[in-house]
Amino acid sequence: QVGPTRVIAREARTPLLTAFRDGTLVVTAGNPSVSTNIRSTDFGQWWQPQQQYLGYLNTVELASGQLLVVDYDLKLLDAETGLYRVDRWTSDDEGLSLSPPDTSGRATLPPGQYATGNPHWINDVLELPNGHLLAAVQSLSPGATSYNSPWDVALLESTDGGDTWTFRSAVASQATIVDPAGLLTARGWPLYWATEPTIAWVGGN
Numbered sequence: 001q002v003g004p005t006r007v008i009a010r011e012a013r014t015p016l017l018t019a020f021r022d023g024t025l026v027v028t029a030g031n032p033s034v035s036t037n038i039r040s041t042d043f044g045q046w047w048q049p050q051q052q053y054l055g056y057l058n059t060v061e062l063a064s065g066q067l068l069v070v071d072y073d074l075k076l077l078d079a080e081t082g083l084y085r086v087d088r089w090t091s092d093d094e095g096l097s098l099s100p101p102d103t104s105g106r107a108t109l110p111p112g113q114y115a116t117g118n119p120h121w122i123n124d125v126l127e128l129p130n131g132h133l134l135a136a137v138q139s140l141s142p143g144a145t146s147y148n149s150p151w152d153v154a155l156l157e158s159t160d161g162g163d164t165w166t167f168r169s170a171v172a173s174q175a176t177i178v179d180p181a182g183l184l185t186a187r188g189w190p191l192y193w194a195t196e197p198t199i200a201w202v203g204g205n
Contacts, residue, residue, distance in 0.1 A: 008047050012036040014196055016022035018059040018067070024094050028054045038068075039095070049155065052087045052095055058135070059124040067091035068127075068162060069098060070135070074107055074120040080110035084120065102140050107156055114154065115142035122156075133158040135165060136197040141175060148190055150175040153197045171197070 009015070012029035019025055025040045028050070035055025036170055038047045058070040067090065074084035086105030089098040109120060118140035126134045141150040153171040158164060174192045178183060 004061075006202050009036045015057065015095060018061060018095070020061050020063075020094050024036045026050055026054065026059060026095050028057065028059070030055055044191065050095065052097055054095055054171055057089075060125045060127055062127050063131065067095050068125065069095070070122055070123045070162065072123065073087055074109075074122065074137070076116055079116040081194050082109045082114065083107075084109065086122075086162065086165060105162050106164070109137070109139070109154060109167055113142075113170065114152065115137045118142070118144060123196050126201060128201055132197055133162060136171070136199045137146075138197055140194045141173065144157060147194060148179075148192055150192045155199075
């Protein structure tokens with residue numbers, strides 16, 4: 001059962017919610033220049049500003065109770081091998097403060113499949129019951145000339161707490177969207193744009 005709608009932030013896009021086991025909720029939304037950061041300590045009944053900036057960072061509470069914070073932007077290190085830097089932080093107080101940034105994280109995307117000159121953004125991080133981490137990454141497709149071009153979604157996995165991220169699978173591509181009769185574009189809908197993927201564990205293997 002879903003209760004009545006409540007507006008907790010306006011003019012904020014791409015919201016990201018972190019729910020802690022004690023009922024604390026942290027919501028970040030916006031863009032790199034204008035960000036909304038709010039938190040609730042009573043399962044969302046009341047909200048107040050979140051003083052520690054977490055905008056455009058991926059936050060996930062680990063089984064240990066520690067908060068892992070992962071930067072959305074993969075930073076290219078080696079175009080030939082498709083090697084990227086993954087910055088991350090940790091928090092032991094539910095995001096009220098953060099550790100200094102750890103820039104030692106590394107991720108690999110197949111360079112022939114994911115153009116090294118294009119943006120690759122992590123949009124969600126999930127911890128599995130076995131302790132492994134999964135990250136959903138949106139990538140502007142090779143050959144794209146603008147953001148209004150096909151985007152792809154990839155899945156990365158880390159088995160060492162975020163030190164290294166390995167490419168696991170290509171999830172989807174907007175390049176498969178077809179509109180031969182122009183029904184979508186005639187109504188003002190763009191065929192392609194950033195995908196903002198999310199992931200969830202639903203049990204099983």
